[in-house]
Amino acid sequence: MWQPKYLILVAVSLSVLACAVVGDGGGRPLVTAVTKDAATSLYTIPVKSGRPLVLDLSGPIVWSTCADGAPHDTLECNNIDCMRAHRFHPPGCPHTGYGMPDVHNPFRCKCTAHPHNPVSGDTASGNMTRVALSANATDGMNPLGPVSFTAVTSCAPNTLLQGLPAGAVGVVGLARFSLAFPAQVAGTQGVANSFALCLPSNPGNGVAIFGGGPLFVLGQPISEMLGGSTPLRKHGDSPGYYIRASKGITVDGLRILPGDHAPLTIGLSTTTPYTELRSDVYRLFINAFDQAMERWGAAALRVPSPAESPFELCYNNSKLSQTRFGFFVPRITLMLDGGTSWQVFGMNSIVRLNRATACLAFVEMKAGNKAGYGGGAAPAVVIGGFQMENMLLVFDEEKQTLGFTTGRHLITGLSCGHFNFTMPA
Numbered sequence: 001m002w003q004p005k006y007l008i009l010v011a012v013s014l015s016v017l018a019c020a021v022v023g024d025g026g027g028r029p030l031v032t033a034v035t036k037d038a039a040t041s042l043y044t045i046p047v048k049s050g051r052p053l054v055l056d057l058s059g060p061i062v063w064s065t066c067a068d069g070a071p072h073d074t075l076e077c078n079n080i081d082c083m084r085a086h087r088f089h090p091p092g093c094p095h096t097g098y099g100m101p102d103v104h105n106p107f108r109c110k111c112t113a114h115p116h117n118p119v120s121g122d123t124a125s126g127n128m129t130r131v132a133l134s135a136n137a138t139d140g141m142n143p144l145g146p147v148s149f150t151a152v153t154s155c156a157p158n159t160l161l162q163g164l165p166a167g168a169v170g171v172v173g174l175a176r177f178s179l180a181f182p183a184q185v186a187g188t189q190g191v192a193n194s195f196a197l198c199l200p201s202n203p204g205n206g207v208a209i210f211g212g213g214p215l216f217v218l219g220q221p222i223s224e225m226l227g228g229s230t231p232l233r234k235h236g237d238s239p240g241y242y243i244r245a246s247k248g249i250t251v252d253g254l255r256i257l258p259g260d261h262a263p264l265t266i267g268l269s270t271t272t273p274y275t276e277l278r279s280d281v282y283r284l285f286i287n288a289f290d291q292a293m294e295r296w297g298a299a300a301l302r303v304p305s306p307a308e309s310p311f312e313l314c315y316n317n318s319k320l321s322q323t324r325f326g327f328f329v330p331r332i333t334l335m336l337d338g339g340t341s342w343q344v345f346g347m348n349s350i351v352r353l354n355r356a357t358a359c360l361a362f363v364e365m366k367a368g369n370k371a372g373y374g375g376g377a378a379p380a381v382v383i384g385g386f387q388m389e390n391m392l393l394v395f396d397e398e399k400q401t402l403g404f405t406t407g408r409h410l411i412t413g414l415s416c417g418h419f420n421f422t423m424p425a
């Protein structure tokens with residue numbers, strides 16, 4: 001990453017941009033819109049020449065299709081980034097090795113990586129290369145103008161796009177690793193290895209900001225809106241994001257405990273649509289929510305779960321009351337390390353399936369569920385996209401913390417739609 005040739009490339013691209021762009025274009029965080037794809041419930045950012053890449057919190061690399069036949073510069077096998085690309089072995093990947101002999105020079109070796117599709121579970125082989133990615137620089141309030149930078153990525157065959165949104169050309173890994181997107185932005189822009197994510201609940205109004213603060217929404221600094229912060233944890237050999245609920249989970253203020261009473265390990269996933277709970281936790285959780293609704297005198301609102309739905313507890317949509325935080329239902333709280341609580345209100349706990357039915361949007365984890373990079377034991381909870389929507393999450397690799405907005409900050413009306421995407425004149 002720190003080869004002189006590479007630094008010159010970056011310096012040249014920054015100085016070119018400096019002429020075209022308001023401000024200096026360097027040393028600034030980058031902002032991009034986040035879009036939700038209705039068909040797949042996946043989230044994308046348009047950072048490859050305006051074309052979308054799918055956000056994957058657990059992915060250690062960035063990969064995309066390399067234009068068929070278009071020449072690309074393949075890294076040598078002994079390049080440090082080639083070694084790095086093999087640090088995490090994709091789940092179920094039979095491939096090993098760093099590359100293959102160069103057809104033009106038998107003494108050289110060209111680097112291949114193994115890009116992984118977190119939705120289909122497929123892994124392929126692709127050349128490691130460098131491509132231009134782009135986003136807007138930001139002062140934390142508005143976009144300032146486009147910035148292009150060179151990132152180390154893997155090529156992938158078109159067949160690896162299966163299961164991704166129409167038009168998406170790859171996956172942007174956001175994990176805790178030097179080849180993931182946040183670290184590459186930090187390295188090329190000279191900004192912090194930290195990013196803020198606000199996933200949208202409808203197609204077009206989410207936002208991601210890479211490179212730290214200060215950030216402002218509705219004229220307020222985001223640091224004042226973040227109510228909670230909890231340490232990021234390691235889980236096995238996974239590069240993903242994990243936190244820990246040392247005091248478990250409460251539903252309507254009553255604690256549910258899994259059999260072993262151990263702290264619960266919680267993963268976060270942008271490629272899992274709804275939060276998954278390990279079987280032992282799931283059963284206690286469903287029973288606790290059902291009983292809480294009964295205490296609330298709402299047992300009669302239960303309706304059968306539609307056949308095609310993955311959810312167990314469903315309610316009569318027209319009889320549940322609405323608040324500005326979504327349906328008025330018992331509150332779910334994750335009691336996290338550091339003494340903070342992640343509160344889940346109706347807007348993140350109950351999904352409206354159709355005009356008649358709304359369901360508790362949590363599902364049971366399947367045994368041996370897509371283990372992900374690093375494998376290891378399944379965490380107790382994998383927080384999915386729906387539970388993170390319209391929250392502001394700050395993944396800070398420098399401080400090794402996850403910051404998030406808590407309930408009382410919702411009162412300010414914060415939602416993803418409030419980032420000001422208008423460029424100042």
Ligand SMILES: *[C@@H]1O[C@H](CO)[C@@H](O)[C@H](O)[C@H]1NC(C)=O
Nearest residue numbers: 066072073074103110127155
């Ligand atoms: C990978 O790179 C090699 C050498 O640079 C090239 O011959 C080959 O066609 C590339 N493969 C793909 C799938 O682009």
Ligand SMILES: *[C@@H]1O[C@H](CO)[C@@H](O)[C@H](O)[C@H]1NC(C)=O
Nearest residue numbers: 032134135136143421422423
């Ligand atoms: C930069 O911001 C402008 C204005 O909001 C927008 O039209 C453009 O698509 C953005 N560019 C990128 C790469 O996100």
Ligand SMILES: *[C@@H]1O[C@H](CO)[C@@H](O)[C@H](O)[C@H]1NC(C)=O
Nearest residue numbers: 302303304316317318319356
């Ligand atoms: C839901 O409530 C509405 C309004 O009271 C009622 O008309 C409808 O039959 C209920 N649906 C079910 C499935 O119970």
Ligand SMILES: *[C@@H]1O[C@H](CO)[C@@H](O)[C@H](O)[C@H]1NC(C)=O
Nearest residue numbers: 142218420421422423424425
């Ligand atoms: C968004 O930013 C533009 C440019 O600075 C400004 O003119 C406009 O008033 C802002 N809009 C809101 C809603 O704050």
